[in-house]
Each structure stands twice: as structure tokens, then as C-alpha cells.
Amino acid sequence: MKRALIVIALLIAAAAGVGVALVLALNFRDESPLVADTAPFTPQQVARGEYLARAGNCAGCHTERGGVPYAGGRGIATPFGTVFAPNLTPHPQHGLGGWTAALFWRAMHNGRSADGRLLYPAFPYTELTRVTREDSDALFAYLRSLPPTDKPNRPHALGFPYNTQAALAVWRAAFFRPGSMPHDGTHSAAWSRGAYLVEGLGHCNACHTSRNALGASSGIALGGGLIPIQNWYAPSLSDAREAGVGEWELPKIVALLRSGVADASRGGSVTGPMAEVVTGSLQHLSADDLLAMATYLKALSRHEVKNPPAPAAVMAQGGQLYKQHCVDCHGEDGEGAPPAYPPLAGNRAVTMDSPANLVHIVLEGGFAPSTPANPRPYGMPPFATVLSDAELASVLSYVRGSWGNGGAEVSPLDVARLRK
Template structure:
């Protein structure tokens, strides 16, 4: 009995210690809200800066429903744990952020905590926004507070138990979240640091381009090394691999052009990245796009090359016939494409990446570059979801990945079936 009591005391002590540790980690770098916030005059310059920062952060994309009032929230963000609905960022006092102080807004951006102290779901990318400066947070606050107030009550989240519990969020944060600061590498140029600020912080590129673990946390050791976008079944390719989306060998102006127009000599954007270019990066100035290019060019590159595999001759023959019937008229008999219209498939690293999700998505659902100021009438690819069955899609993509000098593995019919059913991995 005595030993049992000692064991229970020891277990309690461990539990209390762990709870204290979680509590401590969740209160790191919290602003003192008891101190009055100094009002920042909403000058035209500050409002313009806030509007620009909102574009750089692509805030409206998530905080606006289709056809809804900009920034009024309500868009559902699907996650493996349930759906998180975005909040109203207009200055409505009852349902928006009209009653928030600049310090409370800063705490949400920097620490992921709501005005009432609740921990926010990391579907709101405060894990990236924590690197935003206080001055930029204040500019965003000023801009949002000068929008027309819209009364739109919050839609309740539908996150499953136990992920919808605040203690569970606290443990997650203790394990995976550390408050950050704007990049300030003295050994790097001011342009590199600005690029790091935009890519890692405000642009939150790692939210898509970094793999996530089973609990939805990104792995800093694989920062920007590629990852499947949860619930969307698109793959955000690695920015650290020359065989995927690494741009270390690209001319700086081509990177700027891709972010500004959606197309460049070395590639084009489709899927979720098309929305990013459409609603965010095309609106950035040349200096910031150049800074992002400088940072991306300096990322360490992996030298791991794609692995090819033998292809069944019958599948290859079937794919060749389907390509001639459905694809050659645009992409060319030799996969050469048409400059300025249809991308080449020969020598295209987007075709030979180990992950085939994007290829399958483009064939099934079509591929559309964004309509930007620099490319207002982009050519698109029609969907074949009702034309080709799973075996057809697998065969034609296997043909494309192994023709005209391309050397990559085949595409399995089961993989196409999984992605068609919305069960990508």
C-alpha cells in the first residue's frame, strides 16, 4: 500500500511538472495586455502599407467566402482533424475585430492567441506569422480597422475530439510552436533578409511547401522540401531540389517573372499556387519579388535525383495511343509544347517528379494558370475526368514520364483512383 501511495505521488508530481512545462511554453513572449496601447495614427501611408502587407500575406484568400464580403471570414479550411472556419477581420464590434486593440491583434499574429485568450488553431498560420514585425502587424491592424464593418457571426468549427480541446492545442504548441522574430542574419545581405521575411513569415510558403507530421506540424528540418497540401491532394514541390521546384540555377529575373505573371521560361504555376500568384505575389513590387528570388536562389539544394523504373510495354503502348488522341495537338508529337501557350512535356521536371499528384490533378480536373496583369489571357488545359478512366490516366501519364528523354517511374492505376476519390497522401 505504501509503495502504491509513493507511485501515485510520483505520477502526480510528473503530471504537475508536465502541466507546468506546457503552461510555461504557451506563455513565452506574450505581450503585456495590461499596458495601454499607444494609438497609431491611421495615415494614408500606413493604410497603404497595411493594404500591401495584406496582399503579401494573401489574407483575403482565406478570410473571404466565394462571393462574400472581403475579409468578413466564414471560409472553411478543411484539415485532417475537421474544418476550421476563418474569422471576420472587418472592424465590426460584435462579430469582427472592431473591439480589438493593436496589442491583442499583435498577440494573435505573434502568439496565436485570440482576444479572449483562447488558443487559435494553426490552420491560421501564426507559426509563420510569428516572424512578422510589430510595426507590420500594426499596419495590418490599421488597414483592417479602416475597412467597412460587416456583421458576420463566426461559423462554429467542426474539429473532432480531442483536437478541439484547448489542452490538446496547448500540448501541440508546446511541442511544435516557438515564437519567432523577423530574420536578421548579419552574414546575409539586406535583400536576403527581406526575402526570408517574405517567404518564411508573411508569405508563409512553408505552410504548403513543407511536409507535415501526423499531428499537422511542419518539420523545420525539411523546411521548404516539399509536401502534400492536406485535403487538397496537390503536392507543393520542393524548393530545395533542382529536380522539383528549386530555382537556385534560374536567372533572378525568371523567378520574379514566375511570381509576377505565373509563367516563366522554366515553368508555370497551376493549382493552389495559381491562386497565390493571382491574389498575392503578382501585386508585390519588383524589389520584394527580387528579394524573394534572392532568398529562394540561396536555399541549399538536394542532389538526390529521381529514380526511374521499368515500364510495362502494354501500358506504354496504350499511353502512346491516348497521348496522340488527346494531347499531341497542344503539347506536340514530341512533347515540345508551344512557346507562350502550351508547356513542353519533354524535359519538364514537373512531369518527372517522384510525386505524381499534380499530374493526375491536371489531367482529371484541368490545369489553369492565373490571369495576371503580365499574362492576362493564359492558355488552360481542359479536364478529362469524364473522358479518361483511371487506367487511361495512368497509361498516358506513364507514357509522358518516359518519352522524349524523360525517365521517371510509371503511374499506378490505384494512385489515380485514390486521387480521383480525394484520398491523396
């Protein structure tokens, strides 16, 4: 809230012609000067760029459903309107045909377009600023190798003042500063590589952190947060109650990243937006990079707290509904039938503080990602038309408070808000 007030004050000042120089100065701080391209790209750079594009899941945003890869057009909904991902193919008018590697690096590192305009942080330059110039050049080499597609870029659908460069300049002055990954020599090479992939190229913090009223990261890095508009909760990657893996063995972390399915002793599988990440990115990474990510994630801090169970009446109603709708797949004691049906007892996806993902899964159903390690995943049927808000809240409260689980009660209001 404090930083949001600062932004509002700066915007008012800029609109009044006061403090414009300060806003401009803050927008250019730590920006690297443009360095001219020195040599043609090599086949090795192109191949590495293709791999890096997978690691960053670039196609996930820059490919419209059913469209040409990297030709843009996909709408990214934000609380301020819709931002449309641009065409990244080398088309001379609509894509990157007129760009240089130096201009592409400036977009990645400083969040500026080829003409110097400020880019919207729906393009996660707030994290991609940590990507090295070498990797940026390889990415650009790969994108320039694609067939050009003459698909025009769609204008963003944003309301005032969010559609102005002045508002972006104020936002950046308060919330963005170009940076890089620190190299302090106190960690292993695997940890450092994992930190680079998680915090930089993989831009995991773009989802796994809370946001303030102006869309900037406001919580602990990788500490979990609700994804705006979608209302899916990206769990904390450092908290043992959510998605922290400090107690896991490295091979089991690697297996989860690659397949989207946890080891039978841990239970569960990824769903929602994370299933797209496994499908489009993680399953294609090398064994060394997955091990590096696992090493970094395992080293994050962790703690565990249990909540009191829901009232007896809620637990009784939820228990009856569980026997009616859930027990055939998930078992009387929540033991499940891995790998087909995940256990609910001891499953952190069930007990994390936010019930958002659990509500979505029960309302909408769905599947784990299809990967070589799990080519034909079993599905979860939707219950949106079967259970009322109060019934769904009670059965989820029962699941979150039974078999040693320590999740908090889910209220009918929680379900109503997420159902909407």
C-alpha cells in the same frame, strides 16, 4: 512519429492532471508582454497595411466566395474537421472592433485571441510569428480602416479532442515556439527581405512542407509536401527536380512569381492552389519585393536524381494514348507550344516525386492564373470521364519517362486515390 507519440503522452498526462504545469509553462515560453497602443494610426500605416495584407494573401482565407472582403466565413478543411476563418472587419461584436494593436500582435506572434484563447494553427501563426511588430501594427491599421461587416463568425466543426483548448495547449507545447527572423549580417539586404517574405509574411512553409499525423510541420522547411484534404502537392522550393530555381536567372524567377507563367525556355505555369496565390498576392507585389523573394529562393540548396522509366508495356500503352489525346497541343516530342501549351519535356511539374498535381491537372483540367502578363491563359481540358485509372497512369508514366524526363512510374492506385 516520435513527436506524435510525445504529444499523445502529454495529452494523457494533462487529462490525468499530471504535467499540467509543464504544458502551461511551455505554452507561455518566449511570449512577449502586451504593450499598450501609443498613437493613432497614420494614413501611411494604413496604406502599408493594405500592401502587407496583399503580400500575406490574407483575403484568400478571410473572404468567403462571393462575400465581403475580410468578413470571414470561408471554411478551411483539415484532417481534423473544418476551421472557419473569422471576420477581420472592425465590427464591434463580430470583428476586430474591440481589439487593440497589441492584442492583434499577440494573435500574430503568439497565436492567442483577444481573450487569451489559443488559436488553431490553420491560422498560420507558426509562420506569422516572424512578422515584425511594425508590420503587424500596419496590418491592423488597414483592417481597422475597412467598413465594418456584421457577419457573425461560424463555429469550427472539429471532432473531439481537437475541439478542446487542452488539446491545443498540448499541440503548442510540442510544436510551437514564438520567434522572429534572425539577422546575422551574413546575407544581403535583398536575401534577408526575401527570407522574411517567404518564411514569415508569405507563410510559404504552411503548404510547402510535409506534415505529421497531428498536422505539424515534420519535414525540411520548404522541402515540399502534400496539402491535406486537397491532395495537391506543394513542391520543394529547394530541389531542382521540383520547384527549386537555383539555376534560374533572377529576372525569370521574378517573371514567374508575377505572372504565374515560366519563361519559354523553362516552360509550364502554376496551377491549383498556387494559382490563387499568384492571383491574390504575388502579382500585386512591388518589383523590389519580388526580386528579394527571387534572391532568397535562388539561394536555396538543390540536387537532381533521375528515376528508371516505367516497364516497356506501360510505356507503349502510354505512348499510344499520348498520340491520341495529347500530341496536338504538347507535340510529338513533348515540346509544347509556349506560351499557350507548356512543354512536357524537361518540365519539373511533370517529373517531381509526387504525381499528385499532374494527376489533378489531367483529371480536372484548369487554367493558369489570369495576370497582366498572361491575361487570357489557355486551358487544359478534363479527362476524368475519358481515361480509366490504368490508362491515365500509363500516359502519365509515358510523359514522365520520355524525352529525357526522369520521373518515376505512376500506378493505377496513385490515380484512384487522387481521383477519389
